[in-house]
Amino acid sequence: MRTETPPTVRLEDYRPSDHLIDRVELDVRLDPHDTRVTATLALRPNPAGRAGAPLVLDGDDLTLLALELDGQAPAPDAVRADASGLTLHRPPQRPFTLRIETRLDPTANTRLMGLYRSNGVYCTQCEADGFRRITYFLDRPDVLSVYTTRIEAEREAAPVLLGNGNPVEAGTVPGTDRHYAVWHDPLPKPAYLFALVGGRLDRVAKPFTTMEGRAVEIAVYVEPGKADRAAYALDAVERSMAWDETAFGRAYDLDLFNVVAVSDFNMGAMENKGLNIFNDKYVLASPETATDGDYAAIEAIIAHEYFHNWSGNRVTCRDWFQLCLKEGLTVFRDQEFSSDMRSRAVHRIAEVRNLRARQFPEDAGPLAHPVRPKQYAEINNFYTATVYEKGAEIVRMLRTLIGETAFRAGMDRYFADNDGTAATVEDFLKAFEAVTGRDLSRFAEWYERPGTPRVAVSGSYDPAARTYRLAFRQTRPGAGADAPPLVIPIGLGLVGPDGPLDGPLAPPFAERVEDGVFVLETAEDAVTFENVAAEPVPSLFRAFSAPVRVESPLDDAARLTLLRHDPDSFNRWEAAQRIALGLMTAQVRDETAGDAGADDFVVALGAFLDAEALRDPAFAAQVLALPSEGDLADEIGTEIDPDAIFAARRDLRRRLGTGLRERLLSLREALAEPEGTPFSPDAAAAGRRALRNAALDLIAAADPEAGTALAQAQIAQATNMTDRLAGLAALALVPGEAREAALSAFAERYANEPLVLDKWFAIQAMIPEDGTVERIRRLQGHPAFANTNPNRVRSLVGSFSLANPTQFNRADGAGYALVAETVLALDGTNPQVAARLMTAFGPWRRLEPVRRAAAESALRRIAATPGLSRDVTDIGTRSLA
Ligand code: PHE
Numbered sequence: 017m018r019t020e021t022p023p024t025v026r027l028e029d030y031r032p033s034d035h036l037i038d039r040v041e042l043d044v045r046l047d048p049h050d051t052r053v054t055a056t057l058a059l060r061p062n063p064a065g066r067a068g069a070p071l072v073l074d075g076d077d078l079t080l081l082a083l084e085l086d087g088q089a090p091a092p093d094a095v096r097a098d099a100s101g102l103t104l105h106r107p108p109q110r111p112f113t114l115r116i117e118t119r120l121d122p123t124a125n126t127r128l129m130g131l132y133r134s135n136g137v138y139c140t141q142c143e144a145d146g147f148r149r150i151t152y153f154l155d156r157p158d159v160l161s162v163y164t165t166r167i168e169a170e171r172e173a174a175p176v177l178l179g180n181g182n183p184v185e186a187g188t189v190p191g192t193d194r195h196y197a198v199w200h201d202p203l204p205k206p207a208y209l210f211a212l213v214g215g216r217l218d219r220v221a222k223p224f225t226t227m228e229g230r231a232v233e234i235a236v237y238v239e240p241g242k243a244d245r246a247a248y249a250l251d252a253v254e255r256s257m258a259w260d261e262t263a264f265g266r267a268y269d270l271d272l273f274n275v276v277a278v279s280d281f282n283m284g285a286m287e288n289k290g291l292n293i294f295n296d297k298y299v300l301a302s303p304e305t306a307t308d309g310d311y312a313a314i315e316a317i318i319a320h321e322y323f324h325n326w327s328g329n330r331v332t333c334r335d336w337f338q339l340c341l342k343e344g345l346t347v348f349r350d351q352e353f354s355s356d357m358r359s360r361a362v363h364r365i366a367e368v369r370n371l372r373a374r375q376f377p378e379d380a381g382p383l384a385h386p387v388r389p390k391q392y393a394e395i396n397n398f399y400t401a402t403v404y405e406k407g408a409e410i411v412r413m414l415r416t417l418i419g420e421t422a423f424r425a426g427m428d429r430y431f432a433d434n435d436g437t438a439a440t441v442e443d444f445l446k447a448f449e450a451v452t453g454r455d456l457s458r459f460a461e462w463y464e465r466p467g468t469p470r471v472a473v474s475g476s477y478d479p480a481a482r483t484y485r486l487a488f489r490q491t492r493p494g495a496g497a498d499a500p501p502l503v504i505p506i507g508l509g510l511v512g513p514d515g516p517l518d519g520p521l522a523p524p525f526a527e528r529v530e531d532g533v534f535v536l537e538t539a540e541d542a543v544t545f546e547n548v549a550a551e552p553v554p555s556l557f558r559a560f561s562a563p564v565r566v567e568s569p570l571d572d573a574a575r576l577t578l579l580r581h582d583p584d585s586f587n588r589w590e591a592a593q594r595i596a597l598g599l600m601t602a603q604v605r606d607e608t609a610g611d612a613g614a615d616d617f618v619v620a621l622g623a624f625l626d627a628e629a630l631r632d633p634a635f636a637a638q639v640l641a642l643p644s645e646g647d648l649a650d651e652i653g654t655e656i657d658p659d660a661i662f663a664a665r666r667d668l669r670r671r672l673g674t675g676l677r678e679r680l681l682s683l684r685e686a687l688a689e690p691e692g693t694p695f696s697p698d699a700a701a702a703g704r705r706a707l708r709n710a711a712l713d714l715i716a717a718a719d720p721e722a723g724t725a726l727a728q729a730q731i732a733q734a735t736n737m738t739d740r741l742a743g744l745a746a747l748a749l750v751p752g753e754a755r756e757a758a759l760s761a762f763a764e765r766y767a768n769e770p771l772v773l774d775k776w777f778a779i780q781a782m783i784p785e786d787g788t789v790e791r792i793r794r795l796q797g798h799p800a801f802a803n804t805n806p807n808r809v810r811s812l813v814g815s816f817s818l819a820n821p822t823q824f825n826r827a828d829g830a831g832y833a834l835v836a837e838t839v840l841a842l843d844g845t846n847p848q849v850a851a852r853l854m855t856a857f858g859p860w861r862r863l864e865p866v867r868r869a870a871a872e873s874a875l876r877r878i879a880a881t882p883g884l885s886r887d888v889t890d891i892g893t894r895s896l897a
Pocket residue numbers: 141143144283284285286287320321343399
């Protein structure tokens with residue numbers, strides 16, 4: 017049994033590498049079980065390192081076949097090598113060459129790190145520390161090298177051979193059935209950006225000319241026969257390239273940009289230089305197989321990986337503590353891209369829903385950590401919502417603080433000053449200090465401590481003086497008693513009973529509110545608006561200007577005013593969400609006050625729909641979609657009873673469905689596409705579908721029989737996956753024959769479509785009924801299910817643990833047991849995926865006592881299992897600490 021905690025890596029212990037590797041030549045002879053890798057490394061002592069230090073190369077699960085130093089076998093006592101490393105005790109004090117030959121078995125590589133095979137395709141995944149599973153190396157992001165890669169394989173098995181950079185040579189190996197390709201990447205890069213691919217793949221491509229006049233060939237490679245599903249991804253690459261030029265002045269820098277889709281992938285996608293490798297879920301799309309959500313995700317992730325070419329690759333990270341430097345920034349960039357491609361207001365709502373669903377709970381639980389962590393035991397467990405999403409919010413706040421023009425200048429400065437280097441968060445902020453002359457050291461505190469800040473706001477109106485005073489007080493739960501106040505940009509405005517008070521005529525004004533932003537820099541502060549004609553409703557944190565929880569002074573009447581009149585769409589949506597949250601939490605807490613309030617809410621939503629539904633269906637769909645059960649749990653915070661939360665949400669949906677029934681039915685009619693309309697995945701068409709389907713959900717909640725009929729008809733007539741799946745999702749909530757029949761018909765129709773069956777697995781995993789645990793156990797034996805494929809596991813078990821709160825948190829512990837068993841079953845083959853699945857237990861301490869005890873014992877059962885991976889041990893240790 018492993019009882020010791022894994023060794024900890026600390027930011028404060030960082031020191032530069034003692035050696036550098038200027039050039040890497042790799043010769044990779046691919047074979048299913050006996051791949052040979054010969055690495056020729058041009059090494060030298062690092063002037064910034066310790067003179068005379070031993071050379072310690074990382075390795076993981078490697079078999080060393082041969083080693084030469086400057087053409088000679090080193091003396092046996094000069095070297096120590098095993099599966100996990102290679103040490104030269106007294107390396108030369110001058111430049112030297114190491115030639116290392118290793119043997120790999122890509123077919124046996126179930127961890128999907130290093131070189132592995134996915135459906136027969138050879139591919140690699142090296143971030144964060146997978147390159148050491150290919151050859152011995154200084155596998156750290158601050159060692160940058162120029163790579164030349166020769167890839168050789170049997171031509172039949174792998175007609176396509178791809179590497180980083182540009183192709184330089186290709187040919188056959190005389191007298192064999194093998195061929196090879198040589199790739200050269202002129203730009204120095206860390207090992208985590210290395211990639212190669214070999215396999216039988218179809219290709220779609222289009223040319224692009226950069227603003228610098230470079231002719232680039234963009235190509236997307238997919239499984240044979242699926243080329244028609246790659247068009248949208250290809251188009252998204254092209255739009256990303258063009259957008260990064262106009263929005264950030266960043267041009268692409270190689271002759272080729274390749275994207276390869278593989279079906280076994282631990283994460284979403286990977287930004288390897290010139291050769292992005294993707295989970296095929298985020299590439300393949302057709303109207304018949306992909307939902308609007310899938311199209312949006314493909315667009316966003318394609319953009320994300322492409323944007324890494326500058327924010328991540330040209331400027332990389334000095335060490336893994338700086339992960340947010342590339343990830344937070346690149347998420348911010350992809351969010352901006354999607355906002356420009358779609359509706360900015362609707363996209364902002366989606367961003368905040370996601371932040372609240374994933375990052376807020378993380379930050380309130382045992383796995384909370386700073387955006388820039390100070391220590392880690394397993395870096396793969398730090399690809400988190402905090403690093404990514406809160407990291408993006410910090411960049412957004414920075415832009416709000418300094419303004420768009422200075423922000424763009426600062427970004428230019430950052431890229432110019434750090435191009436070709438491995439940088440830190442300090443380097444990033446320095447660029448903005450340089451262009452603005454501002455001191456950002458206090459703003460930098462956002463990176464340092466965990467916890468979601470709270471801002472309490474109170475307002476008071478003085479009719480005689482015509483002034484309105486807003487007072488703010490910030491606190492930092494979870495950040496420690498000595499945490500200093502944060503710099504918090506607060507977007508705000510005043511709204512009157514008939515509309516914005518910040519209109520053009522004699523608007524209210526306040527010193528220290530510039531461009532609608534007040535900056536709270538101290539624990540408490542206040543701002544006074546002058547020239548306020550009537551008691552206003554404050555619109556606070558417009559566009560969600562900071563990732564905080566707001567203790568708001570608004571009552572529901574004030575919120576209804578915002579829902580009607582706030583020029584800030586985000587806060588209109590937020591007003592409706594807050595009212596709904598209040599009504600539902602009142603029911604959970606067994607307060608009776610909710611009834612009249614709910615009726616007012618229904619009336620207000622009716623009026624809202626009359627005014628907005630056809631004008632902006634995507635936005636209206638967001639307003640109709642109530643806060644999730646998770647949002648409610650997060651709001652309630654302690655002693656959580658998921659059954660009570662479920663009942664409250666179901667009851668409010670029923671009320672809305674009953675009260676709005678006629679409107680929802682006629683909206684469904686009005687929004688139906690005329691027959692024969694060609695499918696478009698664009699935001700407008702997706703918005704219409706979203707509103708129709710939000711209406712279906714509420715109608716079915718109120719009247720399951722009518723809902724069933726509507727859903728069946730919708731499935732029968734559907735011309736796209738969005739509508740078909742929404743129909744199935746509505747049916748899935750109504751127990752009975754109709755549901756089971758629809759589920760089997762769907763499975764039959766898509767029997768050969770793994771990515772579509774993932775949706776089918778997920779819908780069943782989310783059924784909020786007692787039978788679901790059994791159903792999932794049955795589905796784990798379905799021929800289309802495989803524990804070796806991360807997408808399958810996430811669809812069936814991940815959806816269950818993250819999106820089925822009543823069943824995962826069954827009081828008898830059966831849900832926890834199912835997930836715990838899956839974690840343990842997976843840990844031996846793919847610890848990264850096992851560890852991620854286990855994070856679903858994160859909120860366990862906030863549950864009511866019976867469930868808390870059951871969750872804790874499941875966690876302890878996992879933690880006590882002998883031979884656990886470092887990944888799972890780390891999550892277990894921190895979850896139970
Ligand atoms: N760097 C990838 C991204 O954010 C994520 C990733 C991390 C992929 C680790 C694989 C392994 O785009």
